[in-house]
Structure formats: structure tokens, C-alpha cells
Amino acid sequence: MKKIIFITLIFSALFITAQQTPAGVQQKSILITDVTAHIGDGTVLEAAAIGFNNGKIDYVGVRTEVDETKYEEVISADNKHVYPGFIALNTSLGLAEIDAVRPTRDYDEIGDFLPHVRSIIAYNSESKVVESMRPNGILMAQICPRGGIIAGSSTVVQLDAWNWEDAIIKVDEGIHLNWPSPYRRGRWWLGEDPSIKSDKNYISKVNNIEMFFETSKVYNKKENVKNLPNEAMSGLFDGSKTLYLIADDEKAIVDGITRMKSIGVKKIVLVSGHESYLQIDFLKKNNIPILIDTPHRLPSNEDQDIKNTFKTAKKLIDADLLVSIDITGRMERMNTRNLPFFAGSFSAYGVPKEEAVKMITYNAAKILGIENSVGTLTVGKDATLFISLGDALDMRTNQISKAYIQGRDISLESHQTELWRRYEKKYNIDIK
Numbered sequence: 001m002k003k004i005i006f007i008t009l010i011f012s013a014l015f016i017t018a019q020q021t022p023a024g025v026q027q028k029s030i031l032i033t034d035v036t037a038h039i040g041d042g043t044v045l046e047a048a049a050i051g052f053n054n055g056k057i058d059y060v061g062v063r064t065e066v067d068e069t070k071y072e073e074v075i076s077a078d079n080k081h082v083y084p085g086f087i088a089l090n091t092s093l094g095l096a097e098i099d100a101v102r103p104t105r106d107y108d109e110i111g112d113f114l115p116h117v118r119s120i121i122a123y124n125s126e127s128k129v130v131e132s133m134r135p136n137g138i139l140m141a142q143i144c145p146r147g148g149i150i151a152g153s154s155t156v157v158q159l160d161a162w163n164w165e166d167a168i169i170k171v172d173e174g175i176h177l178n179w180p181s182p183y184r185r186g187r188w189w190l191g192e193d194p195s196i197k198s199d200k201n202y203i204s205k206v207n208n209i210e211m212f213f214e215t216s217k218v219y220n221k222k223e224n225v226k227n228l229p230n231e232a233m234s235g236l237f238d239g240s241k242t243l244y245l246i247a248d249d250e251k252a253i254v255d256g257i258t259r260m261k262s263i264g265v266k267k268i269v270l271v272s273g274h275e276s277y278l279q280i281d282f283l284k285k286n287n288i289p290i291l292i293d294t295p296h297r298l299p300s301n302e303d304q305d306i307k308n309t310f311k312t313a314k315k316l317i318d319a320d321l322l323v324s325i326d327i328t329g330r331m332e333r334m335n336t337r338n339l340p341f342f343a344g345s346f347s348a349y350g351v352p353k354e355e356a357v358k359m360i361t362y363n364a365a366k367i368l369g370i371e372n373s374v375g376t377l378t379v380g381k382d383a384t385l386f387i388s389l390g391d392a393l394d395m396r397t398n399q400i401s402k403a404y405i406q407g408r409d410i411s412l413e414s415h416q417t418e419l420w421r422r423y424e425k426k427y428n429i430d431i432k
Helices: 002-016 200-218 227-232 250-263 276-287 309-320 332-348 355-360 362-368 416-427
Strands: 030-038 044-053 056-062 074-083 086-091 138-143 149-159 170-180 183-184 196-198 240-247 268-272 291-293 323-325 387-388 400-405
Touching: 002 227, 030 149, 074 362, 086 240, 086 323, 086 332, 086 362, 138 170, 138 400, 200 227, 200 250, 250 268, 250 276, 276 291, 309 323, 309 332, 309 355, 323 332, 323 355, 323 362, 332 355, 355 362
Parallel strands: 030 074, 086 138, 170 240, 240 268, 268 291, 291 323
Antiparallel strands: 030 044, 044 056, 074 387, 138 149, 149 170, 183 196, 387 400
16 A cells, blocks of 8 residues: 555656646747857858758858848857757657656567557656756657567657657657577576577577568558558568667677568668677678667676777777667666767767767768758758757766757756756855
8 A cells, every 4th residue: 555655646746747848839030140050960160150940940151141130039159059959869768757666667568579569659758857858958869669579669759749749750760679699698696607608599589580570571461360560560671661670799780680681671770789890891781870889888798998888989980880879778768868978978089079979960860761850950951959058078068058949949947957956045056
């Protein structure tokens, strides 16, 4: 009984302190002047101006060449920096609220092959974790399920919406496949040798995956018997959906990509890929984009360079591969807000600063297939952008004063900023 009361109180607190009201549609044209514009494609414009109206960017260029009288509101950014909205990939944002409270977790379903499970149905647009992304410039995210062999389908959303229907940017755009590892460690607690060994069940696991893909490929939707899992897979074979292949070991990467291509999967993105730097030529030959794991972790093998996780991005980018960042890991939903700082860490280890920005803007948009509407500060694209005090990849200067999603002036307040202001008053300090 006490447990039920406790959970009820938690849910009551969540609903009482709900997310701020989403911003309304853009009502007047806006011009932001006196900015350093980080376009998102690797270029930077100094002394620039950005104009937008009806949710779309209509001017990007130097301030001296724009007619300010055309705009109803002119904002002088006082030499601050403007960036396209950052895009978080492979997240479970909005699918869980409190990790320790099971009723708030809705990112996994029972079963192994679940391509028909749609993560967007469970997405909570009023999650307090979601609202904490925006003050760091993360304005869009790919919402992905977890668990199983095929976890389900992902959807791209913007992070200021009344509900999941309003949040959608691109629905059911990908299927997520957890490829088995060809190796396993001995279970020391059972007296086994704890060293790494080949998994004798690896081949049978791979065969089961191939069989499911083959069955889905020949599935005929006109048959009397409807099979939802097979039907959900059809987009992988006509190119309308992307297969996100989650694999780390060098052998798993090669096997997964080779076998999926032989079956007829059109678009594949490698996710995590701890040993991807060992197969650069193979990845280039097969034109495989990569979502590499975050740098703030230990190497996957004992004999690797301790800083290999920080250096991998440069190796892949130097090979002209399309690279972005996979956000999974411990406390992944809360840590998603550190996405720009993960990119900044890669920059500290050799990735040029604007290439690091590109990883979480234009590259992410290209991988998701939404580069025609977001990802760069380009005339005709959505006015999804933000103004930062300085370098947005540095936590010291990632201080955002304004953010817009599709031209809408969104709130940057969250439960964290509320607590900050509360204790600011308690201790009579003025933190800028």
C-alpha cells in the first residue's frame, strides 16, 4: 500500500509541475544582427545577420547587406554566436522519466523481433528531461526504442510540442537492429575463465536474423493473413527506411553490413562501432554513415589506447566518412543534454571545431534524411536555431539567451533553472 501511495505522489508531482506551454507560431518577422553565424556545414560568417519569417529562414549573410526595415523585430545579438539547432541521435528521450520507477519507463517491449513497435506512440512531449535539453541548444532528437534483437522503429521530433503528434518531424524513419557479438566473456562467478572467447551460438543467432529479414522481404501485404512485423520491415527494402545496425566488434560490423546488404537492405547506418576505426576502408567502400559512441568512456578492450575513444572521430572524419554521435550509455536520457560537449571533446582531440559542430547539425540531418529542412542556417530551411554567448561546444560559454524552433520563440526555462533561481535568492548571489 505504501508503495502505491509513493508512486501516486510521484506521478502527481510530475503532472502538477508540467512542462512550459509550447510556443505559438511565429507572428512577426525577425532579424538577428551582429552575430557570428556557424552555418552548420563547416563555414562561419563574421558580422552576420540571420532573418526569418513564417518559420523559415529568409536571409543569411553579412549585416551590411540586409534591409532591416523589412523585419518587424530586430534583435542585436551583441557579437554572440548563432547555431542551427543541435540534433541528438539514437536517444530514448521522452520514453522514461525516472529510471528507478518502473511505471515511468516505456522504452522496451517483450519479444525479440519488434520492428512494428513505434517509439513515437510512447513519447512524452511534457517530459521534464526533454525540457532540460533546450537550454543547451538541443532542439531536435531521434526517439528510439531499446531491447530485443529488433527493438522497433524510431521517429524524429522537435522538442517543444503539446503532444507527440505535434512533435513529429519525420515519422517511423528507421528500424534498429542489435547485432549479436561474436565473442563473450567467461562467467567468473560460475568458475569459468573470464577471458574473451568466441560465442558458439553466434552463427545460429545470425541465421535467425537473416531468416527474419528474408521472410520480411518476400512478405506480400495483399495476402489474407496480415503480419505486422514483416509489414513494418518493407521500407528497408525500398529505401524509405534506414536500418540502424548496432554493433561494436570488428567482426560484427563486417558481418552485419555484409549480410544485410546481401539480403537487399538499401540504407544502413552503423551505430556505436567501437572498432569502426579498424574497418575504415570497408566502411568507405560500402558508403556507411556512423554514429560513434560518446568519448567519455573507457575503451572496449584492455589493450587499446586509453584515449582511443576521444581520437576515433578524427580518424573516421579524416577518411571522409559521414559521422555523428550516438548518445546511448549510462543515464542516457539525462546525459543527452551533454551532446554539444561530447562534440567539443572530439574537437579537443583533433576534429576541427566547425567539423565538430557539423557532426551534430548537418551530418545528423543527412543521416536522418531531413537535411532539406534543418541542419544548417540556409535560406528556405526551418528557422530552428539558437543564440549562444560564445562557443556552444564549451560548457563555459554555452549560455543560450534565445532559441527558436520553426521560428517559434521557445522557453529556455526548466525545473533546473527554477531551482537555480530559487537558491540564487537564498544565498543572495547573482550568477550570470
